Amino acid sequence: MDVSERDRRLIGALQAGLPLVRRPYAVIxxxxDMSESxxxxxxAALRDAGVIRRFGxxxxxxxxxxxxxxxxxxAVPEHQVDSLGERVAESPQVTLCYRRRPAPPQWPYNLYCMVHGRDRETVLAVRDELVARHGLExxxxxxLFSGRRFKQRGARYLAPKQEAIGREANHGRA
Amino acid sequence: MDALDRDLVNRLQDGIPVAERPFRPAARELAVTEEEVVARVERLVAEGVLSRFGPMYNAERLGGEVTLAAMAVPEERFEAVSELVNAYPEVAHNYARSHALNMWFVVATEGPGRIKEVLTDIRERTGLAVYDMPREQEFYIGLRFNL
Known part of the structure; x- marks a missing residue:
């Protein structure tokens, strides 16, 4: 779909999140300068076209x-990476799963999974289970466990000039 | 956080409808008023449990680009380099990780071509190699935490 200028204005207005009121789309x-409808x-059109992946x-x-x-x-052989990725992604503990371009020789890996847990032991047990179940031996x-987090925010794709809508403008900045 | 907060966070992670009153279905399911849902979400955002309430975009469909980049940063320079990297508005998040490649960050841009510029700029300013690992396939998305 073509994302129009009007759509982009709307996306800009939504970047900081929905106003926390009963009818947030009316405030947006x-x-x-658009009607709620x-x-x-x-x-809805942006969602159906996949521009918006999820609302929540x-x-x-x-x-x-x-x-x-x-x-x-x-580091999975190229011909196996897609089928393995699809299977690994079905595990409920895996929250994100990607194939990425490797950067050999320092970084030969092409299949990535994110696993979050309350402690490292739990996460490593998930790893062992994934290896056994999907033949990754x-x-x-x-x-790679994460250490300090320096920055976490939703990626912003448009200039922030129209962000300041409603009271939520004070929140949500990581 | 009480039990209702937890139920609410779990419920809202499933998404909300694009409708005039988006909080109504969750309110009904949890047998509270919409005002109660709104007030609780507002408090959870203020407390830092929720970072944002709204849409997640597919950057590529908006004409933008996203990549994951990594650097091997000497320990004594880590602080300074992370400040330099994080100062780019295109850097969405940045984590220290346990590996020789110890700094991992996501770069998301509005238009094409800018990723390369940002990564080249970081390399030139730091004198450190910047590895670019763009996504080739996404198998699943839906970060969800059961509370």
């Missing part, structure tokens, strides 16, 4: 006690 509409129609909350997992956050990587592999 006022800010961008136009806002809803455009957002973003949980700050660290604050909720998910202190162990691991990026698990495997013998493939070059690393687990």
């Amino acid at each position: 509409g006022e800010a961008v 136009e806002v809803l129609r455009r957002i 909350v973003i949980v700050r997992h660290h604050e909720l006690g998910y202190r162990a956050n691991a990026m698990m990587v495997w 013998g493939m070059e592999h690393r687990v």
